[in-house]
Amino acid sequence: MDVIEALMQAGFTKHESILYVTLCREGELTGYEASKLTGISRSNAYLGLAGLSDKGGAYKINGETLKYAPVDSNELAENIKRKFNKVIKVIEEEIPQVNKSKDTFITINGDEQIINKIKNLINYAQYRIYISISREHLDYVIEELKSAQKRGLKVVIITSEGVQFEGMTCYKSQMNYGSIRLITDSANVFTGQLSGENSTGLFSMNNNLVDLIKDSLKNEIKLIDNKII
Template sequence: MIERLMQVGFSSQEARVYVALLRQPSATGYEIAKVAGLQRANVYQVLAGLSDRGVVEQVSDSPARFVALPPAEVLGRVKRETASRCEALIVDLAAMATPSEPAAFWTLRGRDAVLERAGALVADARERVAVCVMADDLAWLGPALRSAAQTGCQVVVNVFGDVPVDFGEVYRHEPQDMTVGGHVLTLAVDSTTALIASLDEPAGAVYTAHPALLRVVEKLIRDEAYLAAIYERLRPELEGAFGRHLVELRARLLPPDQASRLMSVVGFGADPAAVNELLPD
């Protein structure tokens, strides 16, 4: 009990005197010293301090006798004063503190962790969900996206592959087996959180609330939607200028291994000289 009183601001001697008075009300300094195991001279000094703090009270003069005020009153006052000091400290220290940068990102490892986090982010959405997703991934993410749309969220879906999508604003891209760069998923929710995942093994992802990274992911998803809409409207002109599936433009910007993969999956029928010209050295 003494140690617990010391934890809320009593000294060791103050705690002993207060407990002694609770056990033996209306005691003299001599009696308190015996119960508390303290020197009599020390007890009177402690009693004076406790009286000033409203913890004990003198009830007679000859001889001087003291009583302990009720614990609910004493500790209730300590509680209120401590809370008030802490609230003032919070304000003062917050004014002194230099704002810290938000964490850049958190890492997820393994397919199950990625699927769980992506589904949870969509389930928690309140205003807007935007995603770039392979057709196969709609089997597990589609229900959460549909629920978000049904609750009033704006849902923007860039889908790679021909699969029915009966919710949201849908922008269709080339079939999944004609994509290069791996099995990637990008997701942005409520302009507050973004996730970038690779679902090729070993699967993993990062998700972030950092404003700069979030804007990059949102722009990536938005640009994919722009490209899909433009390509659908102007496909003949674009393919006339850049080849089937814009292969001439894409091959010049992709890493060499992905450019080679693009050539093999598009199969646009160019002669060997044209292929060699497009592929990086």
């Protein structure tokens, strides 16, 4: 993700994002000057600057010719944080909780969605975490695992290379690239494969699947302890 994409994620249009970066680089500009520098048509440049100002990304400087100056990037970041904190608060407090069924099997596709689900399962865990994950992908969730360990949770990692992390039990085992199995609190299970566009996984609270994956991980640990794998 580059800065233009980040600004668009924060609620600015593509033109507004380009114009904001240009203002930061060049300083105060008229609509005409901004159009010349960015290649955006003059009418769209004026509309973009007006929108940028309305959304808190630029100040209007009145004079013989209207100019625009950028809001300091640190100030803009704080404004965006406050905006999204309000949005998050409403989502957390006012949206009804999902009626979860233990027998539901949920398919999750895409690297980002899968990693987010794994991180959330780790962050919501209260007692113990068992995870089998290839070394190449362990870095995506290691900070969440470290945080869980600091909260006093039991954390067991099975991965494809020898690693050591304070307070965690780590095992080295052969595994397929991108393979993931995760059990949290003996109640939640995720199993899947990270492979770019074709990444897919399965999440469930189904007791039979939880027990199946839990037994699989326990048996793998026994084989490692006996130096069979």
